[in-house]
Amino acid sequence: MLKKATVFNCNNCGYESLKWLGKCPACGGFNSFSEEAKELKKKGGGEYRGFDAGFKTGPLKDVETGRKQRISTGISEADRVFGGGIVKGSLALLGGEPGAGKSTMALAISENVAKSGRKVIYISGEESPGQIKMRADRTGAGSPSLFVASETCVERIAEEIEREKPSLVVVDSIQTVYKDSIDALAGSVSQIKESCAHLMYAAKKTGVPVIIIGHVTKDGSIAGPKMLEHMVDVVLYFESEQINNFKVLRAVKNRFGSTNEIGVFEMGASGITEVASPSKILLDGIKEQKAGSGIVTVMEGTRPLMLEIQALTARRNFGNPQRTVTGVDYNRFLIILAVLEKKMGLSLENQDVFVNVAGGIRIFETGSDLGLAAAVYSGFRNSPVSTKTVYIGELGLDGEVRPVHFMDLRIAEAERMGFERAVIPARSKTGETRIKLERISSIEELKKIIITD
Structure with a gap:
């Protein structure tokens, strides 16, 4: 013993x-x-750590990749995040908070792949087949090529993958499966690490892509060792937006595609549906003229997204003025306030300033600087601005309006949404467009544009 x-x-x-x-x-x-x-x-797990019997090196240029190395999920938003589809033999980790819709999302992908005639196996360690069927009935899943099972032993799961060789396998979740040769509870560090390694070798050996679902901790990271994210090929987070009931699928690691892409979904009574035009929903019902508003176009990967930045200033007669920001980087916001005070003569030392991005979306880039400055200036002067004008540009500390990347994509999205005018940096290079372009080189020129709105 x-x-x-x-x-x-x-x-x-x-x-x-x-x-x-x-x-x-x-x-x-x-x-x-x-x-x-x-x-x-x-040695834990040593019996499965081998792809083939032989070991041979060869020139990279002679390696055969094949033409059909990706499997479409049947959901364009998910394919965008995966980088064009799920790569055969890859191991993807799908994480998210409880109730975010991870299992529903995985079931939707499984159903769409199965509809194309491919065999898909959905294995759950948390639900019985009857409970999976109840969720499938609600979402309309029921393809004859979709097989379900309830299993927690990773060795038996790997044996099923090698025996059946399906087109896709989903394991829900990595925290519930265990490896028989490891004397530890399911969900422990050693069990999660070895179970993930076992599934990874099974995927690489058979060429079957595997999606494993993972729970997150209270700080938002995947439960278990950080090594888990290093072992897999793709790490996706399924996040819930507090407003508009949006669900965002975001890639934080992708060996086969970009990590800047997002997919936008909406949760309904019949399951998850993709949102093809989130800009239209976020700007739906907006007034034509508003004080303290600035429409911006931000980039999420290669996708342009139009958002409204709202600003409100209120006089404070005593105490230190308050600065409250939602959806924008706080330090960036303070820099823009300083530029407005220095270059445009705003007296904000006795003003509370509140900024919010409508829709509960967070902005992580600097292309929204000009729109934020326009919203604060308009709110302070109480000058209504046209909501058919979009502001695109980065602000420097000297008040210079600087160009940003993907200008043509941003303007094209504004044109598609029916905008009439775009305020952009003077040095930006643009193609043909029907939108009227107002080019400015410094923040001082913004005053004239807002007054004429």
Whole structure:
């Protein structure tokens, strides 16, 4: 009988120690160690760590990739995030908060792939086949090529993959499966790490893509060791927006595509549906003239998204003025306020300033600087601006309006949405467009444009 020892593993990074530590020396996390039993004189998972019997190197240029290496999910928004479809033999991790719709999203992908005549296996360690069928009935899934099972042993799952060789396998979730040769509870660091490795080798060996669903911790990261995200090929987060009931599928790691792409979905009674034009929903019903408003076009990967930035200023007679921001980087906001005070003569030292991005969307780029400045200036002067005007540009500390990337895509989206005018940097190069272009080189020129609106 093999001897066993007690070890302590870091829940964040998987670092192993023979004694409990208050602070992990590898990742610096506090109070992250948990106790586990470990078998001595046995290498966990060594029996599956081989792709083929032989080992041979060769020139990269002679490697055959094949023409059809991707499988379409049947959902254009999901294909966009995957980089054009799911790559055969890849291992993808889909994470999200409880109730975000991870399982529903995975079932929708499974159903669409199965509709094309491909065999798909959906394996759940959290639900019985009857419970999966209840959810499938609600969402309209029921393709004869979609097979379901309830299993938690990763060895049996890998055997099923090698025996059936389906076109796609979904495992829900990685925290519930376990490896028989590891003497630890399901969901522990060693179980998650070895189970993921076992599924990864099964996917690479058979060429069957596998999607594993993972839970997230209270700080928003995937539960389990950080090594889990390094092992897989694709890491996706399915996030819930607080407003408009949007669901956003975001890639944070993708070995086969861009990590800047997002897919926008909406949750309804019949499941998840994709939103082809989120800009139209976000700007629906907006007034033609508003004070304290600036329409901007931001880029999420290669997708332009039109948003409304709202600003409100209110006089404060005593105490320090308040600065409240939602959806925009706070430090960037303070820089723009300083530029407005210095270059446009705004007296904001006794004004509370509130900024909000309508729709609950967060902006992470600088192409919205000009729109934010226009919203604050309009709100302070109480001068209504046309909501048929879009502002695109970055502000420098000297008040210069600087060009941003993907200008043609941003203007094309504004044109598609029916906008009449675009305020852009003077040095921006643009193609043909029906929108009237107002080119400015400094923030001082913004005053004339807002007054004439």
